[in-house]
Amino acid sequence: MSIVPAERTREIDTALRARAARVVPGGMHGHLDAAFLPPEYPQFFERGEGCRLWDVDGNEYVDLMCSWGPILLGYRHPEVERAAAEQAAVGDVLNGPTPLMVELAETFVDQVPHADWTMFCKNGTDATTMGVVVARSATGRRKVLIARGSYHGIASWSTRVDAPGTTPEDHANTVYFEYNDLPSLEAAVAEAGAKDVAAVVVTPIRHDLRSDLEPPTQAFAEGLRAICDRVGAALLLDDIRGGLRLGMGGSWEELGVRPDLSAWSKAIANGHALAVLLGSEPWREGANAVFATGSFWMAAAPMAASLATLRILREGDGLEQMRRAGERLQQGLREQGRSHGLEINVSGPPQLPFLSFAGDHMNQRAMVWAGECAKNGVYLHPYHNWFISAAHDDSSIDRALEGTDEAFRTIRSKDGAD
């Protein structure tokens, strides 16, 4: 029996896209632009609940993107929403922070082993860029080393050298190395000049666009730490995507490799806008010297949401639930690949799963498959890792797997192989 809902309409979405095209460049910009996705995907959404999402036309999805990471405990988690609403009712953006900033800073410092201080901001780009600025402030050096293909936000120190709107000078202090490749890191240090390296910025796992996810080797993480110590550069862990999903204390806690600085955002307030740069003692003075601020950075309601999120995660089994749900999904997908005779690769830690097809140039096959999944009420991504939340229970994963199975069947029949 087909699980495709009887009728999926697109009228409201289509009308909104036409209106947006007149008043927004390209109709939408950045990673949320549905033009990068298969045509079956909506651009506009109406609401979310738990692990479910509804687009503006009322079509329902099991959501495997979690708003691209921020949704950790499920959409509209009642305790998080209550905490944010109670704070918002008495004041959100005030002339300075509320006591919640101190409480939240203490919570992060208690929770994350390398952290002795915090600086709050709003987006991942704020936190990674502030980390670079702090490293330069502390060292008086210029160069930043990043892995080729890694994403650290939209600031020009980390964007493509040919990114529209940037100048060669914007990129002049960025030097590239290959992830998981210590000789290439040594070469980048030599190219930059060891005495001019302010920071090495690295994601806890390799999660580049259009690529299978790749864990760091223990030797790479330890070697990176040793190189930073040797040259006196900051190891800045960009934990924007992994933070809280892969562990409460930072995503490299299990490896036993401590960064000097770590950047967090996405999941820390379960969908409320907040980011944070964490740092260890030796980098405090450099941070203190920086003039860092933003009109909304000290908003109190997201901090209340973050405190609630961290408490729920600490006291409950959310981390374990995410891992279990992700494993169930990954195992189910692998079995489906086998049963349909399709060569697929399921990669990533269970909390950040991803699927690709063997030899799939520019993810064309994945685009067709993902479009079918969307038609079947499963929202995932054809060439970016997915995100699991603690609201994904067995039945929602099973529902997602019904949709993926049907989608595999459809692409097999399009191959003419059935």
Ligand code: PMP
């Ligand atoms: N670093 C990483 C690893 C990210 O995944 C992202 C966002 N996808 C960012 C930085 C930038 O975060 P934001 O979009 O909140 O600025």
